[in-house]
Amino acid sequence: MLLSSKHRAEMFSFFGHITQSTSMPSKEKPIYQSNSSKDNQPSTASTDEDTSPKGLKQSYCEYCGKYFAQEYVLQMHRRTHTGERPYQCEFCLKQFARRDTLQVHRRTHTGEKPYQCDVCFQYFAQRDYLVVHKRSHTGEKPFQCDFCIQKFARRDTLQIHRRIHTGEKPFQCDVCLKQFAQRDKLHTHQRTHNRKKKFHCDICLKQFAHRDYLQIHRRSHTGEKPFQCDFCIQKFSRKDTLQIHRRIHTGEKPFHCDVCGKRFAQTDKLRRHKRTHPEFNATDPSKSYQNANNSNNNNYNSKLLPTSNMMSKLPCSKPSGNLSQMNNTCWMQNQEQRVNETSSSVLQFWQ
Numbered sequence: 165m166l167l168s169s170k171h172r173a174e175m176f177s178f179f180g181h182i183t184q185s186t187s188m189p190s191k192e193k194p195i196y197q198s199n200s201s202k203d204n205q206p207s208t209a210s211t212d213e214d215t216s217p218k219g220l221k222q223s224y225c226e227y228c229g230k231y232f233a234q235e236y237v238l239q240m241h242r243r244t245h246t247g248e249r250p251y252q253c254e255f256c257l258k259q260f261a262r263r264d265t266l267q268v269h270r271r272t273h274t275g276e277k278p279y280q281c282d283v284c285f286q287y288f289a290q291r292d293y294l295v296v297h298k299r300s301h302t303g304e305k306p307f308q309c310d311f312c313i314q315k316f317a318r319r320d321t322l323q324i325h326r327r328i329h330t331g332e333k334p335f336q337c338d339v340c341l342k343q344f345a346q347r348d349k350l351h352t353h354q355r356t357h358n359r360k361k362k363f364h365c366d367i368c369l370k371q372f373a374h375r376d377y378l379q380i381h382r383r384s385h386t387g388e389k390p391f392q393c394d395f396c397i398q399k400f401s402r403k404d405t406l407q408i409h410r411r412i413h414t415g416e417k418p419f420h421c422d423v424c425g426k427r428f429a430q431t432d433k434l435r436r437h438k439r440t441h442p443e444f445n446a447t448d449p450s451k452s453y454q455n456a457n458n459s460n461n462n463n464y465n466s467k468l469l470p471t472s473n474m475m476s477k478l479p480c481s482k483p484s485g486n487l488s489q490m491n492n493t494c495w496m497q498n499q500e501q502r503v504n505e506t507s508s509s510v511l512q513f514w515q
Contacts, residue, residue, distance in 0.1 A: 312418045329418060352377075 223238045224231045227245040232238040240262060243249070249259035251266040255273040260266045268290055271277065277287035279294040283301045288294045296318055299305070305315035307322040311329040316322045324346055327333070333343035335350040339357045344350045352374045355361065361371035363378040367385045372378040380402055383389070389399035391406040395413040400406045408430060411417070417427035419434045423441045428434040 312416060314416075314418075 223233075223235055225238060225241055225245070227242070230241065232241060243261040249261045251260045251263050252258070253260070253266060253269055253273075255270070258269065260269065271289040277289045279288045279291050280286070281288070281294060281297055281301075283298070286297065288297060299317040305317050307317070307319050308315045309322060309325055309329070311326065314325065316325065327345040333345045335344045335347050336342070337344075337350060337353055337357075339354070342353065344353065355373035361373045363373070363375050364371045365378060365381055365385075367382070370381065372381065383401040389401045391401070391403050392399045393406060393409055393413070395410065398409065400409065411429040417429045419429070419431055420427045421434060421437055421441075423438070426437065428437065
């Protein structure tokens with residue numbers, strides 16, 4: 165087979181490259197030495213510097229030992245330990261640990277809103293607010309509850325919803341120690357101690373501690389029902405009532421009994437169900453004592469009170485006329501027989 169001059173040149177260059185690559189068995193780079201006597205020794209890497217697992221130089225926090233690739237990120241992290249806030253607002257003198265946080269805060273004073281929605285052209289002061297707002301147009305709900313199938317457009321709304329399943333109530337009243345799952349519910353409750361009800365109905369003059377309660381109350385006068393079920397034509401005046409109604413169509417039962425695992429669509433039905441378990445009554449001494457006391461009282465009253473058969477045997481069980489016109493002898497006989505029957509019932513009960 166004859167090869168052209170071009171092919172022979174390519175083969176020679178290919179085999180020559182192989183011989184050059186295989187002629188140096190060591191993979192280490194050659195060490196270049198200078199003419200000075202100080203550089204005659206081969207150079208070695210310094211082991212005094214802190215390096216990352218990838219071999220890159222890093223700065224570490226002396227408080228928690230965490231590593232950072234950039235020095236300015238380490239400085240911002242240090243402020244979480246020291247509490248330093250070098251950036252101050254010139255309007256309200258509030259201090260911040262980061263410059264970008266100060267810039268966002270300034271917009272509350274200046275009214276600047278640099279981020280605009282390209283659908284409805286609404287302006288926002290923060291980029292995160294714009295991202296959440298766009299989900300109202302797209303219908304995106306990326307945050308799903310791990311207890312039920314409900315989804316949410318905001319992470320904080322999901323955290324509040326999860327407390328329905330976990331029973332967590334992190335907000336506590338400092339007056340009566342009552343706990344709440346939401347901060348605004350705590351603020352509304354605290355007004356009951358201060359007795360400040362600054363919102364009043366202009367129709368019946370009834371006062372309320374929260375604006376939302378006043379709006380719901382006004383619908384009882386106007387008959388407005390702005391919340392409609394998307395499965396049927398039924399409408400409701402409150403959003404929470406609509407949510408409970410929708411579970412009839414979806415079959416959702418987010419509340420489960422921790423004793424038998426039975427699920428319910430409403431919390432009040434779960435509470436009534438739990439009372440059927442003796443384990444639930446045993447965990448609550450007040451309820452078990454109350455139930456036992458009520459049952460004892462019922463048994464005692466059923467044995468102590470005279471029955472209709474007992475009253476029919478009395479000679480004057482149904483007197484007619486006023487008490488002053490009754491025969492004294494008949495009245496005394498009635499009383500004696502009642503005492504005897506009652507005493508015998510008491511003896512039978514305690515035996």
